[in-house]
Amino acid sequence: MAILPETIEEIKSVANVYDVISEYLDLKKVGTSYSALCPFHSEKTPSFYVSPQKNIWKCFGCGKSGNAISFLVEYEGISYSQAIIKLAEKYGIKVKFSGKENFKEKSQILNILEKVAKFYKEQLKFYPKPRKYLLDRGINPSTIDKFDIGYSPEDDSFIKFIEKENIDKNLLVDAGIISSIDSKKDKFSGRIIFPIKDLSGKVIAFGGRVIDDNKSPKYLNSPETKVYHKSEVLYGLYEAKEYIREENFxxxxxxxFDVISPYQVxxxxxxxxxxTAFTQKQAKLLKKxxxxxxxxxxxxxxxxxxxxxxxxxxxxxxxxxxxxxxxxxxxxxxxxxxxxxxxxxxxxxxxxxxxxxxxxxxxxxxxxxxxxxxxxxxxxxxxxxxxxxxxxxxxxxxxxxxxxxxxxxxxxxxxxxxxxxxxEEVFIKKDKLNTAEKIVLKGLITLDKNQVLNILNNYGKISFSEYFNYLMDAILNNELSEKEYEEIKSFETPPITLETFEDAISSLIKLNQEKQLKEKAIIFGNTSEETLMEIYKLKKSLIGG
Incomplete structure (x- = not known):
């Protein structure tokens, strides 16, 4: 399932970078632009700038830059598609997908999980035993509210709830809440409920703990579903992510409870x-x-x-x-x-x-x-x-x-x-790549690996368009899919040799320098003497002076 290009283009044209970033950072006006301390590296003097007129942001300390979409990807640690959907919700834009049926089903499951989570949370108010259990564990009401902790009653409350809400039992099965459409209770009946959330805060699964330690199993988690893959999730990350970035560990x-009690104090x-044993995907998640x-x-x-x-x-x-x-x-x-x-x-x-x-x-x-x-x-x-x-x-x-x-x-x-x-899902088509990017990518999979890596090492990291960066990383980390491999092989390019490969890299580096030069001029304007000097130095490096 992919978001259609027209939706992405509409969001790019509508999403205002100042509106988005000002919700996260304290922006101070500097001329026609705005500045702040960069959230992506440690600094004492602001080097992060936002230009509402040109709809871009740039940090001159760490070099990161982009639009409203890329800011959300970097700051929230979410995927490209999640950033698109978040901005679409903010601006009231309808997201169009290829493979609509799959998306529709996932949306229905997420909606049901959200409803059930609210039901569990509400039920905790009416049952003294689970409330006493949490109190005895030292968990206070504000923490219960923060983590949306709830309770699944052992009586028929859940059945009455789904009947009242007219919830499709087949979707409850798909969401991992009941075992079959004939179930008279949910899987977590009689347990304290811990909603498990994704990075954007959506409930994707549940964990349940018995109140009576004589019962087993003591803990019960949701099974794998279309929206929940346990190897890709860390409990508490939604609540902790900004503090992790702030503390840098x-x-x-x-x-x-090992998360909740320390968080509370x-x-x-x-x-x-x-x-569960730690997975590569969980590590990649934290790396953000x-x-x-x-x-x-x-x-x-x-x-x-x-x-x-x-x-x-x-x-x-x-x-x-x-x-x-x-x-x-x-x-x-x-x-x-x-x-x-x-x-x-x-x-x-x-x-x-x-x-x-x-x-x-x-x-x-x-x-x-x-x-x-x-x-x-x-x-x-x-x-x-x-x-x-x-x-x-x-x-x-x-x-x-x-x-x-x-x-x-x-x-x-x-x-x-x-x-x-x-x-990551990729939403940018190959016609968005320039010729130099296509030559470099094709060279990486067709030329002698040791020779091209030696050339790359001489130039350092190359970064350009989003799709190029994605494919470059996928090739270097052996994560390229068969479909992507065939797509790169089919690129229409001049003959690929070590000479054309190196020329293409050199071309990309110069284009990137020119881009930085433009960003500098766009964000600051051409009135500052200090800025003019930086632009002069960049221009000088472009012509090799």
Whole structure:
């Protein structure tokens, strides 16, 4: 299912970049433009500018720029399609899709989930037992409201509700709320309800916990549906995402209360994996907001194994991993002691690779030392950062007396656990690519890989149109679909040689510099002496002076 190009064009023409960004940032007027501290990197002097007249934004500190759509993608951490839909709702534009039936069904499921979530939340007011349970767990009313916590009654309230609302039972089955159209109760009957939300705040699933610990299973989550894929979701991320960006790290825990209780006392940059093994998609999701995570898991064998698995995934996405072992209390219980205790616990967290090296130093058993060395090498084999790999190979070599060359060869034997995925839908057609972009993309899949990578390394990162950037990343990360591969092969271009490939890269770099030059002039105008000097320097670099 794809959003039709005419809808995208309509939204681009209607969505005002100032209207959108001013809802997120405190914009100050500077001439005909507006400025603010950039939300995408740390700075003390504003370098983020918005030009309402030209409908663009640009940060001259980190280099990011774009329109209202790209701002939402960057700031909210949502997909291109989600940004389009959000802007369409803001401006009252009807979104047109190809594959309408699939979209219609998903919309119906989401609407039902929203209605059921409100029903559960309302029911909590009428049943003292679940309210007392939450109170005994230390959860206050404002936190219950913040996380939309509810209750599913054991009586016939749910059946009466769906009859009153005239809700299609087949859709309730599709939403994972009832087992069959003959069900007399929902799956979560008698449980405290935790709505699970996507990044835009839409309810996509539920988690339920029994009030009586003698009943089992203690926790029950929604099954996979057309709108819920557990490997792509983190509980609490919708509530935590701005705090994660602000603190520049995320705390990872395992359960609902492990998120809710710390959040309540002030540790708000916290999310949960809901007891499942961390996935590549979840790591990619967090990468939109931070490059650092603290894993607050149990210190037992299972907890440490979970940390090893998660570390391999995070490092493969370029995310730094810190380990905060929990000896006897989970984050929920630790939060009862207050924010200060939680913060102190986090401050004791160590870089997980450093933790392993330190453990190795303090271990005398040959068998255990060999096991730790293998764990470190296994983790390093997935890391994206070559400098980090080199540093830890050196450290490991000094600690063990083993040759670096031997450790590198051993590391290569471990296979990366990275799952290749395609997370983003693409809505821009190939005719939006210029000739230079087509040559570069086609060269990447048809020329000798080592030779083209050497050329790329000489020029650094190349960035241009949205579709080009998407395909470039997909090729370099081996995430290109068969359909996209065939599409690139079919591009009409001059003959592809190493010479035409390099010329195309050079052309794109100059076009990008010209674009920056125009953006600078557009946003600031040509009246500032300082700006004129920057423009002069850019122009000089374009002509090679």
């Amino acid at each position: 995320a705390v990872i825990v395992e359960g609902y 002030g540790l708000k940059n916290i999310v949960a994996s809901l007891g 907001f931070t490059d650092k995570v603290y894993l607050m898991f149990d210190s037992d064998k299972a907890g440490k194994q979970a940390v090893v698995r998660a570390s391999k995934i995070f490092l493969s996405e370029g995310i730094e991993v810190y380990y905060t072992p929990l000896e006897d209390k989970d984050p929920d219980l630790l939060a009862k002691k207050g924010y200060k205790v939680l913060k102190e616990k986090l401050q004791k967290g160590e870089n997980f690779l450093d933790f392993l090296i330190k453990t190795l130093k303090n271990t005398e058993s040959r068998e255990k030392r060999a096991s730790l060395i293998k764990i470190v090498l296994d983790i390093l084999s997935t890391a994206k950062d070559k400098i980090l790999i080199s540093e830890y190979i050196n450290i490991l070599s000094k600690e063990t007396g083993m040759l670096k060359e031997f450790l590198i060869e051993e590391m290569k034997k471990f296979k990366s656990n990275k799952t290749i995925t395609k997370d």
